[in-house]
Amino acid sequence: VAPITIGAAFVAKVMPVGDQTVTLGIWDTAGSERYEAMSRIYYRGARAAIVCYDLTDSSSFQRAKFWVNELQNFEENCRIYLCGTKSDLLEEDRRKRGVDFHDVQDYADEIKAELFETSSKTGQSVDELFQKVAEDFVHFTAFQVMTEEKGIDLGQRSGTYLYNCCHH
Numbered sequence: 001v002a003p004i005t006i007g008a009a010f011v012a013k014v015m016p017v018g019d020q021t022v023t024l025g026i027w028d029t030a031g032s033e034r035y036e037a038m039s040r041i042y043y044r045g046a047r048a049a050i051v052c053y054d055l056t057d058s059s060s061f062q063r064a065k066f067w068v069n070e071l072q073n074f075e076e077n078c079r080i081y082l083c084g085t086k087s088d089l090l091e092e093d094r095r096k097r098g099v100d101f102h103d104v105q106d107y108a109d110e111i112k113a114e115l116f117e118t119s120s121k122t123g124q125s126v127d128e129l130f131q132k133v134a135e136d137f138v139h140f141t142a143f144q145v146m147t148e149e150k151g152i153d154l155g156q157r158s159g160t161y162l163y164n165c166c167h168h
């Protein structure tokens with residue numbers, strides 16, 4: 001009997017991105033909606049979420065959509081990565097595919113998510129997925145810092161500060 005996740009498991013993964021190093025703190029949360037409230041504790045403040053579904057099981061894709069809605073409602077700064085799992089089973093037999101690739105791709109475009117098809121068994125696309133998460137983190141954080149710097153009028157800020165301190 002395969003063990004199921006209750007609560008969450010944690011692992012840290014060090015990823016090189018260009019000349020930088022990013023340490024990803026990865027929480028593997030329970031997939032069942034039953035543990036929804038508990039999972040929320042772990043993904044609160046997350047900058048990236050890998051939402052997995054079983055490529056051979058269409059109902060698992062419906063459950064993945066549930067988690068995407070949760071993330072969209074509660075974590076607006078969290079980038080979403082859709083991850084179809086067990087791709088090795090499709091290599092064996094294409095008829096095992098339970099979720100149409102183009103349907104998922106359309107959905108991924110709609111929610112602005114990246115899509116990967118992976119296998120824990122063969123390791124297919126697993127490294128690429130985590131590499132993309134780390135790269136996006138570096139690129140989007142750099143972009144955010146840049147736009148924030150542009151957006152702040154320091155002259156006005158110190159003026160306001162001065163105004164405040166003269167009146168208190």
Ligand SMILES: Nc1nc2c(ncn2[C@@H]2O[C@H](COP(=O)(O)OP(=O)(O)OP(=O)(O)O)[C@@H](O)[C@H]2O)c(=O)[nH]1
Pocket residue numbers: 002003004005006029030031032085086087088089118119120121122
């Ligand atoms: N063929 C194949 N089987 C897989 C793969 N990944 C997981 N499995 C099998 O699918 C079953 C469930 O895998 P888990 O990793 O426990 O699934 P989970 O989504 O983490 O389950 P929860 O703990 O309930 O969240 C196990 O029997 C695994 O052996 C894969 O890439 N290929």
